[in-house]
Amino acid sequence: MFYENASVSERLTMPPAVAVSTVAFALTPPEDATVDPSAPAGAGQTTLWIPLVRRTRAPFLDRWALPGGPTHWNETLTDTALRTLQDAALRAPGYLEQLYSFGGVERSAQAQRLVTIAYWALFGERDLTAPAVPVSTSGAPSGGARWDDVVPPRSPRIDEGNDPSSGTDRNVAWFSADRLPDLAFDHGDIVDTALARLRSKTEYSAVAHRFLGPEFTLGQLRAVHEAVRGQAVDPANFRRQALAQGNLVDTGRCETGTRHRPARLYRFASDPALEPTTPDPSSTGSKP
Structure with missing residues (x-):
């Protein structure tokens, strides 16, 4: 009916x-x-x-x-x-x-x-x-x-x-x-x-992993953080903090096909994960 x-x-x-x-x-x-x-x-x-x-x-x-x-x-x-x-x-x-x-x-x-x-x-x-x-x-x-x-x-x-x-x-x-x-x-x-x-995600690496390819430059990683936060971040500070966390691996390769000086390529040391695709019902909120 x-x-x-x-x-x-x-x-x-x-x-x-x-x-x-x-x-x-x-x-x-x-x-x-x-x-x-x-x-x-x-x-x-x-x-x-x-x-x-x-x-x-x-x-x-x-x-x-x-x-x-x-x-x-x-x-x-x-x-x-x-x-x-x-x-x-x-x-x-x-x-x-x-x-x-x-x-x-x-x-x-x-x-x-x-x-x-x-x-x-x-x-x-x-x-x-x-x-x-x-x-x-x-x-x-x-x-x-x-x-x-x-x-x-x-x-x-x-x-x-x-x-x-x-x-x-x-x-x-x-x-x-x-x-x-x-x-x-x-x-x-x-x-x-x-x-x-x-x-609100504290592990931005998990979000970045979903947005980026398997290898990326620090500039591309910074772009993810800026887009998620909605504001620019200082490149030098970001580079220092990103490398200090220890979850990035230098591949030893550089990007190709660029007009400027090729940047180094990195990958994540492990596969960061977000929440399960289907969340636990107890953790799923609702709005009236």
Whole structure:
């Protein structure tokens, strides 16, 4: 039974609809991605980037929102997060973790209660250079069901600004995490929560490991720290502190193909790890 067909008494006892939204971070947007046109030249050197999808229906018509959608009957929540994120970014993230549940009584644009399970993801260097993945064709559930804070599935309609021949979609763009537009619904709160989770990590090496390739320069490592913190750090101090921690190994090689003096390449002494992909329910927070 769908909400719009239910009586008043039936609506009071109907369970909430469940959707998934994902905040995905990258150091730079993919080369073939549409980037926020309002971003000034040279922006993003000390920031993270997030893919957003433009809504194509009311409410919040033309407002930007996080990739997401309803979870299907034959999907896990993680499956839904991966599917909807890949539909938007055309790439699979290197890391995905459940963040919080958002289930305020008034957060949905329609009367039916809506609970969104939020995820956060990281796109590493290798993830962004991998070939684009096909867009899923699963779409919304059959029978006319719809949730108002669900981002519509990607569409090949030319009149919506899409160009199927090039694989691009003007309804998907990457924005600096520090220069986001006003987002639909409470998606701004979801982004703030994800940023706080990422920036609270004490082991930045684990985060850097997800963003960088197997070998990297100290300048690239510093760029990760600056992007996560949202502020520049002194290069000399960073170099001294990074080497003093003892978790970097000098490979004895230098980067190639650069116009300036090649920098030395390092790797991590061990594989730093973030939390498990599926966190312990006891450690998973929720927001009303």
